[in-house]
Amino acid sequence: MKTNKITQAIGALAILGMSVPAVAADQTGWFIGGSGGRAHATIAEKEIIADLLAAGFETTDFSTDRKDFGYKLFAGYQFNPKFAIEAGYFDLGTFDYTATTDPSGSKFGTLSFSGWNLDFVGTMPLTERAALIGRFGVHEGKTNTNFVGTGAVNVLTPHYQSKDFDFKIGVGYQYQISDSWTFRLEAERFRMDDAVGNAGDIDLFSMGVIYRFGARKHAPVAAPAPAPAPTPAPAPPVAATEQYCSALEMQFEIGQDSVERVNREHIQVLATFMTTYPTTKAIIQGHTDNVGTIEDNQALSEQRAQRVVDFLIREHRIAASRLSAVGYGETRPTASNSTVEGQQANRRINAVIDCANDMAGLSTLPARTTLAMALEFDANSATVDAKYHHQLENVAKYLHANPDLIVTLEGHTDNANPAMAQAISEQRAQNVADYLVNHFRVDRSRLNVEGFGATRRDTYNITASHRQDNRRVNIILGYPK
Template identity: 35%
Template structure:
C-alpha cells in the first residue's frame, strides 16, 4: 500500500498547480471549446491481500503466502470543456481493469482466490501550463464514483464468507501528465493518475494508471483560406475626366482599410470583441451603394513568437473577420477571400523597434504590425 503522506503531498502539489493556473486566467485568455477523447493504458492495483483474506475467512486466519496479479488494461472515455488556455472541466466513464490474488492459508487449511474489478464515472478539474504554443504540462484533481465487484473461490477449509460482493462509493482521484498539439483538431496526452477505491472489505486501496490519450476538439480547426490571390495596388490614380457630358462607366477603384488587431481581438485571441464588431459594422456601412468586385482580407502579426505560430494566428484572425462579414453582415461569400501573412510584412523598421525579447516597450513599438488589412475593389 502507498503511504498516506506520499498521497497527500502529491495531492497538495496538484492543487497548487490548479490554483496557479486559475490566477493566470485573466492574463492570457484563449477561445473556449468542447472536446472528446479516449484513453488506454495499464493499471496497477495496490491490494491489501491480508485484509481481504481476513474479511472472507475471519480475523484468526493465518496466511503462509500470497500470489498476486495486480496489473491489467485500463481505459477511459471522456468529454470536456476547455474554458481557456489554463483550465478545463472533464468527465467520463472509466474501467480500471481487474486484479487477482491467491492466499495459501494454514488456518483454516486451504487456498482463497479473489478477483476485483472497478468501473465508474469521474469528474475532474484539469489545469494546463503551456511551455510552448503546442506543448503543455497537465495536472488534474477530481472525484469519481466507482463500483468495485469482487468474486472469491476457496479450496479445502478456506470457504469465503461472501463469494460475490460489490460496493459503490465516491472517492477522490488526481494525476499529472504532458500534452502535445499535433493539429488544432487532435492532441495527444501521456498521463499518470491515481484512483482511491473502496472495496468490499470496508477498506480502501489505490489504483495507479499510466495511459496515452487522444483528444479531439470540436469545431476548433479552421479551414485553410485561399492562398493565391492577385494583390491589389495600395493606391490607384483617379480616372481621367471625360470630355463628353455623359459619364462613362466608372473603373474599379481599390480601397484599403487597416484595423489594429487589438481593436478586433483580445491578446492572442481569434474571437472578435464587441468593439471590433462595431468597427466592422461601420466598415460595412461604407460599402452601401458600392458595387464591389472583391474584398481581400489579410491578417498580419508582429515578429514576437515563432513564425509557425504567427502564421496560424494570422490565418485564423483573417478567417474570423471573413466569417463575420459573411454570416453577420450578409456580404457575398464568393467575393471575399482571407489569407494570413504572419510576420512577413511588417510596417515597422528593425532599427526603430530594436530587440527580440518581449518587453512592454517592444510590444508597444510593434503594435502597427499587428493588424488586419481589408482591400475592397469596386465602383460606386
Template identity: 40%
Template sequence: MKNLTELKGTKVMLVLASSLPMLMSANVQAQDHSSYDKNGWYVGANIGKSKASIDTERLQTSLETNGFDVSSMDEDSGNQGYKVYLGYQFGTYLAVEGGYFDLNDFSFLANTLPVTDFRGETGLKGWNLDLVGTLPLTERFSAIARIGLTQNDSKTRYSSNGLINTAAYNHDDSYTKHKLGVGLQYDISPAFTVRLEAERYRMDDLIGNKGDLDLYSLGLVYRFGSTTQSEPQAAPAPAQKAQAAVVAQTVVKEPEVLVLEDVHFNFDTAELNDETKVILRQHVQTLKANPQARVRIAGYTSASGSAEYNQALSERRAQSIKAFLIAEGVDANRFKTIGFGQRNPAEYEANPSVLRSDAAKANMRGLFEIIVE
C-alpha cells in the same frame, strides 16, 4: 475474460499509435496554407496499464484467525484501463474535464490448508470531473496536473469450494472518491495533442480498506476549431526593395498590386521602432513616385491576450503606420486602415503564453499594400 479484455485494449492501443503519423501529416500540410482557431472545446481518449493495491496481509490474518493455514497469497493486481473525456480550455493555464473511466478487474487467490480455493475479485469504473492545470515548457511541450472527483461503481465477488461461506460478502457499491494525476503533453499540430499521464484513483478495496488504483496511459486529444485561409505573404525583403526602387523611377501605367515589405512591432505596443521607420521611409519614396496609388494598411498581433484586446491593438498599429506616412508627406486621403487582431497569422503559435517566440515576433506586424492605377 481478462485475456479478451487485454486483446481489445491492445487493439485500441495499436489503432491509436498507427493513427498518429497520418494525423500529423494531414495537419502539418493543412497548416502550410491556413490557420487554425481553437474554440476551447476538446475531446480525448487514453488507454494504458492499471494497477491496484490489494491488502493481502489483512486477508491472510482474517483467514488464519478462522483456523486456516495460509501458505501464500497470489495477486492479479494489473490490468488494462482506459478513459474518454470532454473538456474546455480556459485560456492557457486552466481546463475542466468530465469523462468516463474503466480500470478493469483485479483479484487474489489464497492458498490454504485445508484447501478452500478462496478467491476474490473486484472491478472499478465510473465518472469523473477534473480541474486540469497546464504549464507550458516550450512552444509545443507542456506539463499538466489534475485533481478531481470520481463517482466509483465497483462489483466485488468471492468464491470458495464451500468451506468458507462467501455469499454474504459479495457486494456492489457506488461511492464518491477523489483522484490526482500528472503528465506531459505535446502538440503535434494545431488540432491534435498527445498525452502521457500517471493518475491515482482512490477506491475501497476487496475488504473495505481505503485503497489506491493507478493508471499509466497514453492519450490523443482533438481540439475543436475552424480553419481560415491565410492572406498571401510578402515576398522576401531584398526582392521587395528592388521592386520598390524600380517603381520609384518609373510611373506604372497598367493597373497592378504591389505588396511592400511588412514592418514589425515590439510586444504589446503600437509605437514604431527605429527599424520600422527606416523601412517605411523607403516605402514613402514609392508612394510619392506613384501619386495615384491607393493604400491599405493592415495591422496584426500575436496570439497572446484576448481577441478583443488584440483587435484593438492591431487597429492602433495600422493607425500608427498611417500617421507616420502622413507626417512624411503622403496625402492622408490615400489611406485605408484595417486591423485583423490575431487572425491570419504569419506563423502558427503552438503556445501563445511564450510571448517572445519567433512565431509571436513574426505575427506582431503591419502589412503595407498599395494598388497603383
C-alpha cells in the same frame, strides 16, 4: 487496497511538457475523447494476511496480479483556454491475489472497479501547442469483489459489491495536433472502497485523444498579390494615382508592436518617398501570424500599423492626413503558418502608397547606410564565440573606414532563466563591445550597449535551435540623427 505513489509519473509528465516541441488550445465549446492504458492497484496484503491469521490460518505464500488495462470515455465543455469540465465512464479492469495457507489451503480473490466521474480540468500552457493539465473530481465507483477458498480455507460469502462516491485527482500533458484534435498523456488516481472494508487507490496511466466540435479553422494561406509595375514616366513627370506602386516590408518580433531600430531604415525609405512626392498618400497595413486568438491578432495588427503611422508623423514630419492605419490580423498570410519561418514572415507591416513617376525616392539615402548582423551564444553564456572574430574584425574595419558611424549592440536571450535574462543579455552586448575596443581599438564612445532580456524573440523558443536563435547580439550600424 493501499495508496500507491505516483510522484514519478507526475515528474515525468512535467519534464515531457517542457521538452516536447510545442499553441495552447484557444478553442471553447464541446469536445469528446477517450484514452486507455495501464491500471495499477496495490493489494492490501497485510490486512488479508491478518484476516486469515485471525481465522486460524498462517499464510505461507502470497502472490498478486496488480496490473490490468483500464480505459475511460468522456465528454466535456471548454469554458476558456484555462478551464474545462469533463464527465465520463471508466473501467479500471480486474486485479487478483492468491494466499496459500497452513493448514493446507488457499484463498483466491478478485476485484474489479468501474463507474462514472465528473472532473474540473485546469490547463497551464507551456508553449503555443503544449500544456500541462490538472484535474480534480468526484466519481461514483462500483466495486465487485469475489473470493474462492480451497482446502482448509472455507469462504462463507464469496461475493461482495459496493457502490460509493469518492474523489479522484490527476495530472497530464496535452499537445494540440490540429484545430480539432488534441493528444493527451495522463496519470490519475481513483480513491475507492474494495467492498470488504479496505479503502485504497487505483492509478491509471493512459494516453488518448480528444476531438473538439466547431474548432475554428485558420484562414488558408494565400499567395501575395503581385505589385503592378510603376507607370512609365511621361514628360514632364507627373504624379500618378495608381496604387500598389511600392510596398514597405517590415517584420516584427513575437508579440511586439514597437518599431525596432533595425526597421527604422526601411521607414526612412518610405518617408523619403513621401517627402519627395508630397501629394502621395500611404495606407500602412499590419499583419500577424495565426498564433493566439483571432481577436488578439486583430488588435495586435492594428497596433503595429498605428505605431508605424505615429513614427512617420513624429520622426519624419509626414502629415497625418496622408497616412492611415489598417489591421488585417491573421487573415492575409504570405507564408505557411506551419513553420517558424512562415510565422515570422507573416508578422509584418506593408505600406501601400500612391505611385509617382520618378521612383528614385525608394532608394535608401547614401548617408544613412544601416548594416545588421547577429551573433549567437550558448545557453547562459556571454562568451563571444571564436567563429565570430573574423566578422567582428570586418565590422571594426568598416567603422574605421567610416568614422561618422555609430554602433548599437542589442543583447537578447531565450526564456530558459528568467532571473538572469536581463543581466546576461546586457553582458553579451557588453562583451561584444569590449572585444571591438580591446582587439581593434574601436572608440568606445561610438558603441551603445543595450540589453533586452527575453522580451524580443525571433522565434517561439520551441526547440533547442529556436532558443539558440534568440540567444543573440544584434549589431546595428548607422549614422547619428
